[in-house]
Each structure stands twice: as C-alpha cells, then as structure tokens.
Amino acid sequence: DIVMTQSPDSLAVSLGERATLNCKSSQSVLYRSNYKNFLAWYQQKPGQPPKLLIYWASIRESGVPDRFSGSGSGTDFTLTISSVQAEDVAVYYCQQYYSTPLTFGGGTKLEIK
C-alpha cells in the first residue's frame, strides 16, 4: 500500500500570507506512460464533506480560486495558498490514486494566526 505523509500537522498563517502544505508518498505516483502524477488535494471545512481542489498534482478543479496551486512530482508534492483568506481555514488532505487501495494523508489543519 502507498503511505501518504503530510506535514506539518497544523499551520498558522496570517491573513494575506502564503501557506505551504507538504505531502509525501512512500512510492512514486508518477505514471511514466503519460507522465501524470496521480495525486489530488482536498479541503474539508468543519461539518462539510471534503471538496476536491487539485488533481493530477497541479490541475485546479473548476471553480477553485487561483490562489490555490499544486506542484511536485514523483513522491513529493506541495499545495500552496498564495494569499490566505479567512475562508481557507480547513483541514487539507492529499490522496494518491495511482493504485488501490486508494490512500489519503493524515491532513494538515490550517488556521489563521
């Protein structure tokens, strides 16, 4: 099974500042035949189901603000929020879909400083 590890567990950022969230997979999730990374990011606010933000490691889902961006390849990935807003307070999860069982990271809780 591919283990997903997120860091930090929690992060406090001032409004308007940049937030950097990390995700590492125990093996590569890069599929070399199409050079795509099978990695997604989700945002979950309290009392709500998760919301897909990013897939293929860097493609923003429709309607997601462009302050959210994803990067990385192979085993190391980053979700960046360029200018954190109050509504970005949430837990963020990464997920690999390279192979079953599909697995999630433990989450990073983003708070406002």
Added chain:
Amino acid sequence: EAQLVESGGGLVQPGGSLRLSCSASDFIFSNYDMHWVRQVTGKGLEWVSGIGIAGETYYGDSVKGRFNISRENAKKSIYLQMHNLRAGDTALYFCTRGLFERRGSSKGDDAFDLWGQGTLVTVSS
C-alpha cells in the same frame, strides 16, 4: 446540480450487518466509477471501496471479505453491504463519485469530485 444522498446508517451491535445506499442525481451515473470513503469523527479520511462502470470492485484492506459494494444503474444507486461489523467501523460514510468519466473498465484509480453529506454508522453494544 449533481448530487449524492446516502442513507442506511445507524446503530448496530458488533458482529452485525448493515446496508448503506447512495442515490445519485443529475449526472450520467452509468459513466462513472463510484466509491465509499469513511471518516471517524475528528480523524482523517479512509477509502473503503469502489466499483467501476463495468462492475469491477475494489476494497480497502480493513474491509476486504466483510464488505460488498454493488451498483444498480437503473436506479442510479450504489450500495455497501457490511457484515461482521466491528467498533473500528464506526464512522461517517461518504458516497463519492470518481473524477473521470469512463468508457470502459478501470483499475480503480480515482480522485473524488462529488461527495454526499454522509451517513453515520455506529457499531456498539
């Protein structure tokens, strides 16, 4: 607007069984893989099971042999039959749609772009 609605959760004793249902609307259900993801209160997400458009099924290690996923395209529904339930199965169970519109069988490789609100399963005596 596309929507997923789960039902069937509740309180069940250890060793018991329960069947969850998920009803979909406003999208071409038969073209998408569907999945169940669960979340223990205050904890992270765990993928439970998935079913492809051709009926191929996939299971997480912790539920393999105890849970069975199925789909009924005519009713735009999926189901999760759970047997031999344990305290560790206590969670909010989300029905989710696979991101990719499929043309044939898949290998279960999916992100999830549509989620229901979840149905709560509590396993306790």
